[in-house]
Amino acid sequence: MLTKRIIPCLDVMDGRVVKGINFVELRDAGDPVTNAKAYEEQMADELCFLDITASHEKRGTIIDVVERVAKEVFMPLTVGGGVKDIQDIRDILLAGADKVTINTAVVENPLFIKEASETFGSQCICIAIDAKRKGDTFEVYTYGGRRPTGIDAVQWAIQVEKLGAGEILLTSMDRDGTKVGFDIELTRTISEAVNIPVIASGGVGTLEHLYEGLVDAKADAVLAASIFHYREYTIMDAKKYLKDKGVNVRC
Amino acid sequence: MIAIVDYGMGNLRSVANAFEGLGANAVLTRDKDAIERADAIVLPGVGAFGKCIENLRKLDLFDLIKDLLNRDKLYLGICLGMQILFDSSEEAPGVAGMGFIGGRVPRFAGGVKIPHMGWNTVDIVKPHPIFEGVENGSYFYFVHSFYCEPEEDGVTATRTTYGTEFASSVQKGNVFACQFHPEKSQKIGLKLLSNFIRLSTRASDSKNAPTA
Numbered sequence: 217m218l219t220k221r222i223i224p225c226l227d228v229m230d231g232r233v234v235k236g237i238n239f240v241e242l243r244d245a246g247d248p249v250t251n252a253k254a255y256e257e258q259m260a261d262e263l264c265f266l267d268i269t270a271s272h273e274k275r276g277t278i279i280d281v282v283e284r285v286a287k288e289v290f291m292p293l294t295v296g297g298g299v300k301d302i303q304d305i306r307d308i309l310l311a312g313a314d315k316v317t318i319n320t321a322v323v324e325n326p327l328f329i330k331e332a333s334e335t336f337g338s339q340c341i342c343i344a345i346d347a348k349r350k351g352d353t354f355e356v357y358t359y360g361g362r363r364p365t366g367i368d369a370v371q372w373a374i375q376v377e378k379l380g381a382g383e384i385l386l387t388s389m390d391r392d393g394t395k396v397g398f399d400i401e402l403t404r405t406i407s408e409a410v411n412i413p414v415i416a417s418g419g420v421g422t423l424e425h426l427y428e429g430l431v432d433a434k435a436d437a438v439l440a441a442s443i444f445h446y447r448e449y450t451i452m453d454a455k456k457y458l459k460d461k462g463v464n465v466r467c
Numbered sequence: 468m469i470a471i472v473d474y475g476m477g478n479l480r481s482v483a484n485a486f487e488g489l490g491a492n493a494v495l496t497r498d499k500d501a502i503e504r505a506d507a508i509v510l511p512g513v514g515a516f517g518k519c520i521e522n523l524r525k526l527d528l529f530d531l532i533k534d535l536l537n538r539d540k541l542y543l544g545i546c547l548g549m550q551i552l553f554d555s556s557e558e559a560p561g562v563a564g565m566g567f568i569g570g571r572v573p574r575f576a577g578g579v580k581i582p583h584m585g586w587n588t589v590d591i592v593k594p595h596p597i598f599e600g601v602e603n604g605s606y607f608y609f610v611h612s613f614y615c616e617p618e619e620d621g622v623t624a625t626r627t628t629y630g631t632e633f634a635s636s637v638q639k640g641n642v643f644a645c646q647f648h649p650e651k652s653q654k655i656g657l658k659l660l661s662n663f664i665r666l667s668t669r670a671s672d673s674k675n676a677p678t679a
Contacts, residue, residue, distance in 0.1 A: 218587045312480045337514040466586045466606045
Protein backbone atom coordinates (compact mmCIF):
# COMPACT_ATOMS: atom_id res chain seq x y z
CA MET A 217 0.00 0.00 0.00
CA LEU A 218 1.15 3.52 -0.78
CA THR A 219 2.53 5.19 2.34
CA LYS A 220 1.93 8.72 3.54
CA ARG A 221 4.98 10.89 3.02
CA ILE A 222 6.91 13.00 5.54
CA ILE A 223 8.79 15.79 3.79
CA PRO A 224 11.25 18.02 5.63
CA CYS A 225 11.76 21.43 4.08
CA LEU A 226 15.09 23.23 4.01
CA ASP A 227 15.25 26.96 3.38
CA VAL A 228 18.20 27.86 1.19
CA MET A 229 19.68 31.32 0.77
CA ASP A 230 22.64 32.08 -1.49
CA GLY A 231 23.42 28.36 -1.70
CA ARG A 232 23.43 27.76 2.06
CA VAL A 233 20.81 26.18 4.27
CA VAL A 234 19.48 28.81 6.65
CA LYS A 235 16.73 26.73 8.20
CA GLY A 236 17.94 23.18 8.34
CA ILE A 237 18.73 20.57 10.90
CA ASN A 238 20.26 22.10 13.95
CA PHE A 239 22.11 19.00 15.05
CA VAL A 240 25.06 19.46 17.32
CA GLU A 241 26.78 16.60 15.52
CA LEU A 242 26.75 18.55 12.30
CA ARG A 243 29.93 20.50 11.96
CA ASP A 244 28.30 22.83 9.51
CA ALA A 245 24.56 23.28 9.79
CA GLY A 246 24.53 25.39 6.65
CA ASP A 247 25.83 22.82 4.20
CA PRO A 248 22.98 21.52 2.04
CA VAL A 249 24.61 18.14 1.39
CA THR A 250 25.19 17.48 5.10
CA ASN A 251 21.61 18.42 5.91
CA ALA A 252 20.21 16.31 3.10
CA LYS A 253 22.26 13.30 4.15
CA ALA A 254 21.08 13.58 7.74
CA TYR A 255 17.47 13.58 6.58
CA GLU A 256 18.11 10.65 4.26
CA GLU A 257 19.56 8.75 7.19
CA GLN A 258 16.35 9.43 9.14
CA MET A 259 14.30 8.00 6.26
CA ALA A 260 12.67 11.21 5.11
CA ASP A 261 10.47 10.32 2.14
CA GLU A 262 11.41 13.34 0.04
CA LEU A 263 13.34 16.54 0.51
CA CYS A 264 12.11 20.00 -0.31
CA PHE A 265 14.43 22.93 -0.90
CA LEU A 266 12.88 26.34 -0.75
CA ASP A 267 15.11 28.93 -2.38
CA ILE A 268 14.71 32.21 -0.52
CA THR A 269 17.67 33.90 -2.20
CA ALA A 270 16.71 37.52 -2.59
CA SER A 271 19.32 38.95 -4.92
CA HIS A 272 18.94 38.31 -8.61
CA GLU A 273 22.69 37.74 -9.13
CA LYS A 274 22.71 34.80 -6.75
CA ARG A 275 19.60 33.07 -8.13
CA GLY A 276 21.75 30.45 -9.82
CA THR A 277 23.14 29.18 -6.52
CA ILE A 278 20.21 26.81 -6.01
CA ILE A 279 21.27 24.91 -9.13
CA ASP A 280 24.66 24.25 -7.60
CA VAL A 281 22.95 23.08 -4.39
CA VAL A 282 20.74 20.63 -6.28
CA GLU A 283 23.68 19.30 -8.29
CA ARG A 284 25.75 18.66 -5.19
CA VAL A 285 22.90 17.09 -3.23
CA ALA A 286 21.78 14.89 -6.14
CA LYS A 287 25.26 13.41 -6.40
CA GLU A 288 25.15 12.09 -2.87
CA VAL A 289 21.55 11.69 -1.85
CA PHE A 290 19.34 9.23 -3.70
CA MET A 291 15.80 10.24 -2.93
CA PRO A 292 13.16 12.52 -4.47
CA LEU A 293 14.13 16.19 -4.43
CA THR A 294 11.73 19.09 -4.85
CA VAL A 295 12.83 22.65 -5.43
CA GLY A 296 10.75 25.79 -5.16
CA GLY A 297 11.07 29.53 -4.88
CA GLY A 298 11.24 32.00 -7.74
CA VAL A 299 10.57 29.52 -10.56
CA LYS A 300 9.25 31.71 -13.37
CA ASP A 301 9.70 30.05 -16.76
CA ILE A 302 10.37 26.83 -18.68
CA GLN A 303 14.11 27.45 -18.61
CA ASP A 304 14.11 27.67 -14.79
CA ILE A 305 12.33 24.32 -14.59
CA ARG A 306 14.67 22.74 -17.10
CA ASP A 307 17.76 23.95 -15.20
CA ILE A 308 16.45 22.61 -11.88
CA LEU A 309 15.45 19.21 -13.30
CA LEU A 310 18.69 18.79 -15.23
CA ALA A 311 20.60 19.49 -12.03
CA GLY A 312 18.98 16.38 -10.55
CA ALA A 313 15.72 17.54 -8.97
CA ASP A 314 12.54 15.53 -9.53
CA LYS A 315 9.91 18.19 -9.00
CA VAL A 316 9.57 21.94 -8.93
CA THR A 317 7.01 23.93 -7.01
CA ILE A 318 5.61 27.07 -8.63
CA ASN A 319 3.23 29.67 -7.23
CA THR A 320 3.37 33.28 -8.46
CA ALA A 321 4.32 32.57 -12.07
CA VAL A 322 1.35 30.24 -12.61
CA VAL A 323 -1.17 32.50 -10.88
CA GLU A 324 -0.10 35.27 -13.25
CA ASN A 325 -0.16 32.92 -16.22
CA PRO A 326 -2.20 29.75 -15.56
CA LEU A 327 -1.37 28.35 -19.01
CA PHE A 328 2.23 28.07 -17.81
CA ILE A 329 1.05 24.95 -15.90
CA LYS A 330 -0.11 23.39 -19.15
CA GLU A 331 3.07 24.27 -20.98
CA ALA A 332 5.27 23.01 -18.13
CA SER A 333 3.41 19.73 -17.66
CA GLU A 334 3.34 19.04 -21.39
CA THR A 335 7.06 19.74 -21.61
CA PHE A 336 8.28 17.83 -18.55
CA GLY A 337 5.35 15.65 -17.49
CA SER A 338 2.73 16.37 -14.83
CA GLN A 339 4.61 14.37 -12.24
CA CYS A 340 7.27 17.04 -11.81
CA ILE A 341 4.98 20.06 -11.72
CA CYS A 342 3.88 20.75 -8.16
CA ILE A 343 1.76 23.86 -7.75
CA ALA A 344 2.26 25.73 -4.49
CA ILE A 345 -0.88 27.36 -3.15
CA ASP A 346 -0.55 29.86 -0.31
CA ALA A 347 -4.03 30.33 1.10
CA LYS A 348 -5.45 32.64 3.74
CA ARG A 349 -8.91 32.66 5.29
CA LYS A 350 -11.25 35.37 4.10
CA GLY A 351 -14.64 35.01 5.74
CA ASP A 352 -15.89 31.53 4.90
CA THR A 353 -13.50 31.10 1.99
CA PHE A 354 -9.78 30.90 1.35
CA GLU A 355 -7.89 33.37 -0.82
CA VAL A 356 -4.75 32.65 -2.86
CA TYR A 357 -1.70 34.81 -2.16
CA THR A 358 1.42 35.28 -4.28
CA TYR A 359 4.87 36.83 -3.89
CA GLY A 360 5.72 34.86 -0.77
CA GLY A 361 2.43 35.68 0.93
CA ARG A 362 2.61 39.41 0.30
CA ARG A 363 0.03 39.86 -2.43
CA PRO A 364 -3.65 38.87 -2.23
CA THR A 365 -5.08 37.80 -5.58
CA GLY A 366 -8.84 37.62 -4.99
CA ILE A 367 -8.72 34.04 -6.29
CA ASP A 368 -10.59 31.32 -4.38
CA ALA A 369 -8.10 28.65 -3.28
CA VAL A 370 -10.45 25.68 -3.77
CA GLN A 371 -11.45 26.76 -7.28
CA TRP A 372 -7.80 27.42 -8.09
CA ALA A 373 -6.81 23.93 -6.89
CA ILE A 374 -9.40 22.39 -9.22
CA GLN A 375 -8.15 24.54 -12.08
CA VAL A 376 -4.46 23.67 -11.59
CA GLU A 377 -5.33 19.99 -11.73
CA LYS A 378 -7.20 20.52 -15.02
CA LEU A 379 -4.22 22.40 -16.41
CA GLY A 380 -1.90 19.47 -15.73
CA ALA A 381 -0.44 19.91 -12.26
CA GLY A 382 0.78 16.62 -10.77
CA GLU A 383 0.62 17.65 -7.14
CA ILE A 384 -0.37 20.54 -4.85
CA LEU A 385 1.72 21.95 -2.02
CA LEU A 386 -0.86 23.67 0.13
CA THR A 387 0.23 26.17 2.77
CA SER A 388 -2.13 27.78 5.23
CA MET A 389 -0.80 31.29 5.73
CA ASP A 390 -2.91 31.69 8.85
CA ARG A 391 -1.17 28.71 10.42
CA ASP A 392 2.34 29.01 8.99
CA GLY A 393 4.82 29.52 11.81
CA THR A 394 2.17 29.29 14.55
CA LYS A 395 2.75 25.67 15.59
CA VAL A 396 -0.94 25.22 16.38
CA GLY A 397 -1.54 22.63 13.67
CA PHE A 398 -2.67 22.49 10.04
CA ASP A 399 -5.79 24.25 8.84
CA ILE A 400 -7.80 21.03 8.67
CA GLU A 401 -10.79 22.53 6.88
CA LEU A 402 -8.68 24.09 4.14
CA THR A 403 -6.60 20.98 3.62
CA ARG A 404 -9.48 18.52 3.63
CA THR A 405 -11.60 20.64 1.33
CA ILE A 406 -8.85 20.83 -1.28
CA SER A 407 -7.71 17.25 -0.84
CA GLU A 408 -11.28 16.07 -1.51
CA ALA A 409 -11.78 18.49 -4.41
CA VAL A 410 -8.89 17.20 -6.52
CA ASN A 411 -7.62 13.84 -7.71
CA ILE A 412 -3.91 14.66 -7.43
CA PRO A 413 -1.79 14.30 -4.28
CA VAL A 414 -1.90 17.16 -1.77
CA ILE A 415 0.98 18.05 0.54
CA ALA A 416 -0.16 19.88 3.67
CA SER A 417 2.04 22.64 5.04
CA GLY A 418 1.93 25.34 7.66
CA GLY A 419 1.39 25.08 11.38
CA VAL A 420 3.02 21.85 12.50
CA GLY A 421 4.13 22.02 16.13
CA THR A 422 3.59 18.47 17.39
CA LEU A 423 3.51 14.93 16.05
CA GLU A 424 -0.23 14.90 16.69
CA HIS A 425 -0.51 17.67 14.11
CA LEU A 426 1.08 15.42 11.50
CA TYR A 427 -1.53 12.77 12.30
CA GLU A 428 -4.33 15.32 11.95
CA GLY A 429 -2.98 16.49 8.60
CA LEU A 430 -2.73 12.99 7.17
CA VAL A 431 -5.87 11.48 8.67
CA ASP A 432 -8.40 14.22 9.51
CA ALA A 433 -7.37 16.53 6.68
CA LYS A 434 -6.74 13.63 4.25
CA ALA A 435 -3.43 15.00 2.96
CA ASP A 436 -1.18 12.58 1.06
CA ALA A 437 1.97 14.05 2.53
CA VAL A 438 3.00 16.54 5.18
CA LEU A 439 5.74 19.10 4.91
CA ALA A 440 7.40 20.54 7.98
CA ALA A 441 10.45 22.59 8.73
CA SER A 442 10.78 23.82 12.27
CA ILE A 443 9.83 20.71 14.27
CA PHE A 444 12.61 18.85 12.51
CA HIS A 445 14.89 21.86 12.23
CA TYR A 446 15.03 22.59 15.93
CA ARG A 447 15.53 18.91 16.63
CA GLU A 448 12.36 18.58 18.62
CA TYR A 449 11.69 15.37 16.71
CA THR A 450 13.50 13.31 14.15
CA ILE A 451 11.71 12.02 11.07
CA MET A 452 11.85 8.54 12.62
CA ASP A 453 10.16 9.80 15.80
CA ALA A 454 7.38 11.14 13.62
CA LYS A 455 7.07 7.93 11.65
CA LYS A 456 7.02 5.70 14.72
CA TYR A 457 4.34 7.89 16.29
CA LEU A 458 2.22 7.75 13.15
CA LYS A 459 2.70 4.02 12.72
CA ASP A 460 1.60 3.37 16.28
CA LYS A 461 -1.56 5.30 15.53
CA GLY A 462 -2.26 3.15 12.50
CA VAL A 463 -1.03 5.49 9.75
CA ASN A 464 0.70 3.71 6.89
CA VAL A 465 4.24 5.13 6.79
CA ARG A 466 7.58 3.78 5.67
CA CYS A 467 9.83 2.95 8.61
CA MET B 468 30.74 -0.49 -19.73
CA ILE B 469 27.12 0.39 -19.01
CA ALA B 470 25.43 2.72 -21.50
CA ILE B 471 22.75 4.96 -20.01
CA VAL B 472 20.75 5.94 -23.05
CA ASP B 473 20.46 9.72 -23.31
CA TYR B 474 17.39 10.33 -25.43
CA GLY B 475 16.46 13.76 -24.17
CA MET B 476 13.98 12.84 -21.44
CA GLY B 477 14.28 13.87 -17.77
CA ASN B 478 15.76 12.00 -14.86
CA LEU B 479 18.96 10.97 -16.69
CA ARG B 480 21.23 12.90 -14.33
CA SER B 481 19.88 11.11 -11.26
CA VAL B 482 20.37 7.69 -12.81
CA ALA B 483 23.90 8.60 -13.90
CA ASN B 484 24.65 9.93 -10.41
CA ALA B 485 23.52 6.68 -8.82
CA PHE B 486 25.70 4.52 -11.09
CA GLU B 487 28.61 6.90 -10.59
CA GLY B 488 28.14 6.82 -6.82
CA LEU B 489 28.27 3.02 -6.94
CA GLY B 490 31.56 3.15 -8.81
CA ALA B 491 30.21 1.69 -12.04
CA ASN B 492 31.77 2.31 -15.42
CA ALA B 493 28.69 3.98 -16.85
CA VAL B 494 28.32 6.65 -19.51
CA LEU B 495 25.42 8.80 -20.64
CA THR B 496 25.30 8.36 -24.39
CA ARG B 497 23.17 8.46 -27.53
CA ASP B 498 25.94 7.07 -29.72
CA LYS B 499 24.75 3.94 -31.54
CA ASP B 500 28.13 2.21 -31.52
CA ALA B 501 28.64 2.83 -27.82
CA ILE B 502 25.17 1.49 -27.05
CA GLU B 503 25.74 -1.58 -29.19
CA ARG B 504 29.15 -2.30 -27.70
CA ALA B 505 28.07 -1.78 -24.08
CA ASP B 506 27.84 -4.76 -21.73
CA ALA B 507 24.51 -3.45 -20.52
CA ILE B 508 22.12 -0.68 -21.35
CA VAL B 509 19.95 1.38 -19.06
CA LEU B 510 16.89 3.21 -20.30
CA PRO B 511 15.66 5.64 -17.66
CA GLY B 512 12.80 7.98 -18.16
CA VAL B 513 10.17 10.22 -16.79
CA GLY B 514 7.70 11.88 -19.10
CA ALA B 515 5.28 10.83 -21.77
CA PHE B 516 5.19 7.53 -23.70
CA GLY B 517 4.61 9.15 -27.09
CA LYS B 518 7.38 11.69 -26.68
CA CYS B 519 9.78 8.97 -25.55
CA ILE B 520 9.15 6.81 -28.63
CA GLU B 521 9.34 9.90 -30.85
CA ASN B 522 12.73 10.86 -29.40
CA LEU B 523 14.10 7.32 -29.75
CA ARG B 524 13.01 7.29 -33.39
CA LYS B 525 14.42 10.76 -34.06
CA LEU B 526 17.78 9.68 -32.69
CA ASP B 527 17.57 6.49 -34.75
CA LEU B 528 17.77 4.41 -31.56
CA PHE B 529 14.36 2.72 -31.62
CA ASP B 530 15.26 -0.12 -33.98
CA LEU B 531 18.69 -0.56 -32.44
CA ILE B 532 17.31 -0.99 -28.93
CA LYS B 533 14.54 -3.27 -30.16
CA ASP B 534 17.17 -5.38 -31.89
CA LEU B 535 19.40 -5.48 -28.79
CA LEU B 536 16.44 -6.59 -26.67
CA ASN B 537 15.80 -9.46 -29.04
CA ARG B 538 19.51 -10.35 -28.97
CA ASP B 539 19.20 -10.66 -25.17
CA LYS B 540 21.39 -7.70 -24.26
CA LEU B 541 21.45 -7.02 -20.52
CA TYR B 542 18.90 -4.25 -20.10
CA LEU B 543 17.54 -2.19 -17.23
CA GLY B 544 14.44 -0.13 -17.95
CA ILE B 545 13.18 2.37 -15.42
CA CYS B 546 9.64 3.80 -15.44
CA LEU B 547 9.10 4.75 -19.12
CA GLY B 548 12.00 2.43 -19.89
CA MET B 549 9.67 -0.34 -18.70
CA GLN B 550 6.51 0.90 -20.39
CA ILE B 551 8.06 1.15 -23.86
CA LEU B 552 8.84 -2.60 -23.79
CA PHE B 553 5.10 -3.22 -24.27
CA ASP B 554 2.89 -3.07 -27.37
CA SER B 555 1.14 0.21 -26.69
CA SER B 556 0.06 2.73 -24.07
CA GLU B 557 -3.24 4.42 -23.35
CA GLU B 558 -1.17 7.59 -23.02
CA ALA B 559 -0.39 7.63 -26.74
CA PRO B 560 -3.03 5.80 -28.77
CA GLY B 561 -1.69 4.59 -32.11
CA VAL B 562 1.98 4.79 -31.10
CA ALA B 563 3.67 1.39 -31.19
CA GLY B 564 5.99 0.43 -28.35
CA MET B 565 8.85 -2.07 -28.68
CA GLY B 566 6.49 -5.02 -28.41
CA PHE B 567 9.17 -7.00 -26.58
CA ILE B 568 6.62 -8.01 -23.98
CA GLY B 569 3.03 -8.53 -25.04
CA GLY B 570 0.58 -6.27 -23.28
CA ARG B 571 -0.61 -2.75 -22.87
CA VAL B 572 -0.14 0.18 -20.54
CA PRO B 573 -3.44 1.52 -19.13
CA ARG B 574 -4.01 4.53 -16.89
CA PHE B 575 -4.90 4.06 -13.23
CA ALA B 576 -8.62 4.34 -12.66
CA GLY B 577 -11.17 4.12 -9.91
CA GLY B 578 -10.84 6.05 -6.72
CA VAL B 579 -7.10 6.57 -6.49
CA LYS B 580 -5.19 9.81 -6.81
CA ILE B 581 -3.12 10.11 -9.96
CA PRO B 582 -0.14 10.06 -10.23
CA HIS B 583 0.71 7.14 -7.96
CA MET B 584 3.39 9.11 -6.13
CA GLY B 585 5.45 8.01 -3.18
CA TRP B 586 6.80 4.88 -1.49
CA ASN B 587 5.00 1.60 -1.96
CA THR B 588 5.81 -2.02 -1.23
CA VAL B 589 7.10 -4.44 -3.83
CA ASP B 590 6.27 -8.13 -3.55
CA ILE B 591 8.72 -10.37 -5.30
CA VAL B 592 6.85 -13.07 -7.22
CA LYS B 593 9.77 -14.24 -9.31
CA PRO B 594 13.15 -14.41 -7.59
CA HIS B 595 16.06 -13.12 -9.66
CA PRO B 596 19.70 -12.18 -8.88
CA ILE B 597 18.76 -8.51 -9.23
CA PHE B 598 16.81 -8.86 -5.96
CA GLU B 599 19.73 -10.27 -4.01
CA GLY B 600 19.66 -8.59 -0.59
CA VAL B 601 16.30 -6.99 -1.36
CA GLU B 602 13.71 -8.23 1.09
CA ASN B 603 10.25 -9.13 -0.08
CA GLY B 604 7.93 -6.24 0.72
CA SER B 605 10.63 -3.57 0.50
CA TYR B 606 9.59 0.02 -0.16
CA PHE B 607 10.51 1.69 -3.45
CA TYR B 608 9.70 5.15 -4.77
CA PHE B 609 7.06 5.39 -7.50
CA VAL B 610 5.79 8.24 -9.63
CA HIS B 611 3.56 7.31 -12.57
CA SER B 612 0.02 7.55 -13.92
CA PHE B 613 0.11 4.50 -16.22
CA TYR B 614 1.04 0.91 -15.38
CA CYS B 615 2.08 -2.15 -17.36
CA GLU B 616 -0.29 -5.04 -17.92
CA PRO B 617 1.70 -7.98 -19.32
CA GLU B 618 -0.26 -10.54 -21.32
CA GLU B 619 2.59 -13.03 -21.25
CA ASP B 620 2.83 -15.50 -18.41
CA GLY B 621 5.90 -15.59 -16.25
CA VAL B 622 7.34 -12.15 -16.98
CA THR B 623 6.03 -10.36 -13.87
CA ALA B 624 8.85 -10.15 -11.34
CA THR B 625 7.19 -8.04 -8.64
CA ARG B 626 3.69 -6.89 -7.81
CA THR B 627 2.48 -3.72 -6.16
CA THR B 628 -0.99 -2.59 -5.19
CA TYR B 629 -2.40 0.85 -5.87
CA GLY B 630 -6.14 0.58 -6.28
CA THR B 631 -5.40 -2.40 -8.46
CA GLU B 632 -2.58 -4.92 -8.28
CA PHE B 633 -0.07 -4.34 -11.08
CA ALA B 634 3.29 -5.57 -12.35
CA SER B 635 5.80 -3.21 -10.72
CA SER B 636 8.67 -4.96 -12.48
CA VAL B 637 9.15 -7.51 -15.21
CA GLN B 638 11.97 -9.79 -16.26
CA LYS B 639 12.40 -11.70 -19.47
CA GLY B 640 15.77 -13.21 -20.27
CA ASN B 641 18.37 -10.53 -19.68
CA VAL B 642 15.82 -7.77 -19.70
CA PHE B 643 14.74 -6.35 -16.35
CA ALA B 644 12.49 -3.35 -16.05
CA CYS B 645 10.82 -1.64 -13.13
CA GLN B 646 8.09 0.94 -12.75
CA PHE B 647 9.64 2.26 -9.53
CA HIS B 648 12.77 4.40 -9.38
CA PRO B 649 15.71 2.57 -7.80
CA GLU B 650 17.84 5.71 -8.26
CA LYS B 651 15.45 7.54 -5.92
CA SER B 652 14.81 4.71 -3.47
CA GLN B 653 17.67 5.33 -1.05
CA LYS B 654 19.63 2.27 0.19
CA ILE B 655 17.34 -0.42 -1.17
CA GLY B 656 17.32 1.17 -4.61
CA LEU B 657 21.10 1.38 -4.69
CA LYS B 658 21.23 -2.28 -3.68
CA LEU B 659 19.17 -3.22 -6.73
CA LEU B 660 21.36 -1.08 -8.99
CA SER B 661 24.54 -2.58 -7.56
CA ASN B 662 23.12 -6.04 -8.33
CA PHE B 663 22.58 -4.91 -11.91
CA ILE B 664 26.17 -3.62 -12.08
CA ARG B 665 27.37 -7.02 -10.86
CA LEU B 666 25.37 -8.74 -13.60
CA SER B 667 26.87 -6.38 -16.18
CA THR B 668 30.39 -7.15 -14.96
CA ARG B 669 29.65 -10.82 -15.44
CA ALA B 670 28.40 -10.10 -18.95
CA SER B 671 31.61 -8.20 -19.62
CA ASP B 672 33.79 -11.04 -18.25
CA SER B 673 32.08 -13.67 -20.35
CA LYS B 674 32.39 -11.46 -23.44
CA ASN B 675 36.10 -10.95 -22.85
CA ALA B 676 36.89 -14.50 -21.80
CA PRO B 677 39.34 -16.23 -24.14
CA THR B 678 37.71 -18.93 -26.20
CA ALA B 679 39.35 -22.34 -26.09
